[in-house]
Structure formats: structure tokens, C-alpha cells
């Protein structure tokens with residue numbers, strides 16, 4: 452593909468957008484003087500805007516979604532074929548692609564046995580919260596209804612998903628929040644007390660135990676965690692952390708919910724990031740990479756011990772999961788997901804994410820040597836963060852406007868990157884990368900070159 456995809460810059464589309472569209476996560480004042488950007492085409496990890504300008508997409512659709520890359524005709528064909536056959540029926544009934552996809556998915560998740568479909572990551576997480584609450588009422592006389600979540604993690608955008616989010620700026624002005632959600636400390640060594648000590652991981656997990664003791668284990672039903680914190684700053688769990696977390700959950704009979712909405716489907720170099728750490732979760736939620744954005748699909752997955760609780764007393768009219776999401780019945784989702792999965796397997800994209808991810812980390816570590824402003828580099832697979840500080844000794848975060856200037860500088864150089872964005876007051880200072888899993892070493896070189904140039908410009 453060349454740069455002349457379109458004959459003009461589609462002025463009409465831009466004006467329609469300016470007049471009518473309310474963009475996600477955007478302050479619109481700027482569009483009174485600058486044009487909104489419309490992405491109109493994609494191939495591999497490259498996208499083109501309505502003026503024909505080409506970009507390398509280092510954030511898989513802006514929000515870490517397009518794992519298999521753009522322009523996958525075989526997914527479009529699979530979806531078309533399915534829609535022509537039957538597009539929808541409420542998932543109170545089953546479907547052909549639903550059954551097939553669930554079976555393939557569970558083959559990748561030993562120990563898990565049930566899949567519940569919905570259309571977004573936020574909803575997939577809310578399903579778990581509802582299940583935990585229902586178990587509390589039905590099995591614990593209303594006790595064990597609290598849900599613990601971790602500082603810096605994100606679990607979605609609805610009021611209750613925000614109530615379980617550890618990013619204060621995301622929740623600001625949307626309160627009052629849903630009661631019953633309690634925060635535990637983050638596990639980022641770079642910003643943790645004694646983060647350079649070998650026992651930091653165990654201590655970070657023990658900090659969760661302290662909260663459990665304070666609240667009372669009999670009040671807590673579940674703990675929700677991202678396996679690797681994504682948008683909260685690419686936080687790879689420290690050594691010893693997960694083993695201890697698992698042990699604590701077992702000891703206090705607390706269900707462990709792993710939010711794989713970002714990490715699921717290969718991003719961290721394995722099907723699911725929890726599998727890298729030997730975790731045995733009770734719930735796993737996933738969304739973005741499940742169908743790489745070719746259709747909206749999210750899954751809440753659990754095992755038979757949880758499932759059994761929702762059918763063990765059929766005489767009770769409330770003894771089942773009384774939840775429905777209309778669009779959980781769209782067949783496009785599992786049809787796209789099946790083909791997405793085939794591509795990941797046949798093209799070895801998980802192995803690629805692991806291999807190219809190691810290369811990315813190496814390149815970023817080299818970059819750190821040349822830029823005093825880079826305080827920390829972290830990541831796993833094709834998920835990486837570059838934390839910017841104005842002083843390496845004090846770790847004073849760089850101002851958010853300067854971080855955004857680096858993102859804008861990359862965009863000018865034709866590379867789209869991300870950053871912690873209105874998430875953590877005073878700590879929106881981490882550049883974020885999560886390119887499609889088709890990313891090559893050459894693509895990494897181009898991405899890192901753009902960041903290098905942009906950092907030089909901003910911090911020269």
C-alpha cells in the first residue's frame with residue numbers, strides 16, 4: 452500500500468464529524484481550530500487517515516485491541532457468512548459459533564469450564580461482580596459481599612466498573628460510587644517502599660492481606676486484579692507476588708478474578724498472562740483481543756465449582772444467574788473470535804509477541820541510556836511502559852503536558868503511541884506501547900526511533 456489511498460482528504464467527513472460526533476475521552480475545544488482525525492483504512496499494523504496519511508499503530512487501535520492487525524479478510528468473510536446464516540438470537544439460547552468458540556477457548560484454559568458472553572470488558576467484569584454478590588446472598592447469608600481491587604488497575608467505564616478501578620482521575624466527578632469495593636495497594640516496585648529489595652513482591656501481596664484483616668475476611672467475596680497492570684502504567688508483577696496472592700486468597704476463601712481484558716489473547720506472550728505466573732483463578736474476563744475488534748465480544752469465564760452454585764437448588768426461583776446482555780447474543784462475536792484464534796495459532800503470533808517483545812524491551816533499555824528523562828522501562832511481551840521523570844534520583848514525575856507533547860511528537864513522526872491519560876493524579880507520566888502482535892523487529896525499530904526523536908525534541 453502506498454500513501455495515496457484516497458483521492459482527497461474527505462473534507463465532508465471531517466465537517467460531519469466536527470458537527471456531530473462526540474469523541475471518546477476527548478476535550479472537544481481543540482476541534483474548533485484543528486481537524487479531528489478519521490482513521491479510514493488499515494493493513495497489518497499500519498493505518499491511514501482520511502487525508503491518506505500513513506501511521507504505524509503502536510497501540511493496536513488506540514486501546515490495545517487489534518491483536519491480529521488490520522485488514523484480515525478471512526475474519527470479515529467468517530463474520531459475513533455467519534451473519535447471512537443467523538445474525539442474532541438471545542443467548543438464553545445457544546449458537547453454533549458460540550459453542551465452537553467456547554470449546555476452543557476452554558482448551559486454552561485448563562481448569563475453567565464455562566463461558567458467559569457479553570459485548571464489553573466493563574460488562575464482563577460486572578458479570579463477575581454480580582456473580583460474587585449473588586453467591587454472597589445465596590450462600591453466605593449476605594456476608595462476603597465486598598470486592599477488593601488494586602490501586603492503578605482499571606476494570607471499565609460503567610459506574611460500578613469505575614468503583615472497582617484504582618485510577619482516581621477516571622472516577623473523579625462520577626461519584627457517588629457503588630459501595631462495597633475496597634482498594635488494596637499497587638505492586639509497582641519503582642514507586643513502592645523498598646521496591647528495590649528482593650522481598651518487595653511478597654510484601655506487596657502481604658499488603659493485600661492487611662486490608663483483608665482490617666475489613667474482616669468474612670466480609671470479602673473476591674479480589675479483582677489485572678495480571679499485568681496495563682493502562683495504569685505497564686506494571687509487571689514483582690517476583691514472588693502472585694504466589695503469595697494466590698495463597699492469601701485460598702487461606703481466606705476469597706475468589707480470585709483476573710481481568711485479562713488487555714492481556715488475554717497473546718499480548719504478554721502467552722494465551723493469558725495469568726498462565727505466565729501459574730495462577731489458578733476463579734474468574735477470568737477478556738474482551739479486546741478476543742476478536743481483535745472485528746466484532747464486539749467479551750467473555751466471563753469460570754469453573755464448575757462456581758457454576759454449580761447457580762444450579763444446585765432448582766426449587767428456588769432465584770437459583771440461577773439472572774442476567775442478560777442483549778448483544779451477548781450477536782453471533783458475529785464468536786464467529787470473528789474463532790477465526791481470530793485460528794490466525795493467532797497458525798501465524799505463531801503468541802511466540803512472536805514473546806520474541807519481539809523481548810527485543811522491544813532491549814531497545815527501550817538502550818533508549819533509557821540515552822535519555823536522562825526515562826526513569827523506568829518495564830513490560831512483558833508486546834506491552835511496555837516508559838516512565839518519564841524530571842529527576843532520576845527523586846523520581847519526580849514529568850508533567851502530563853510534556854508527556855502528551857512526546858505522544859504528539861511521535862504522531863508527527865507517523866507513529867501512534869499512548870500514555871497514562873487522566874488516570875492517576877500527578878502520575879500520568881508513562882508512555883505506553885501495545886502494538887498488534889504482528890509487529891516485527893523492524894517495526895519496533897521504527898517505533899523506538901520515533902520515541903527517540905520526540906524525546907530529543909521535547910527534552911533537549
Ligand SMILES: Cc1ncc(COP(=O)(O)O)c(C=O)c1O
Pocket residue numbers: 514570571572573574576605606607608677681682710711712713738739
Ligand atoms: C484491564 C481492562 N479491563 C476492562 C476494560 C474495559 O473494557 P471495555 O472498554 O471493553 O468496557 C479495559 C479497557 O481499557 C481494561 O483495560
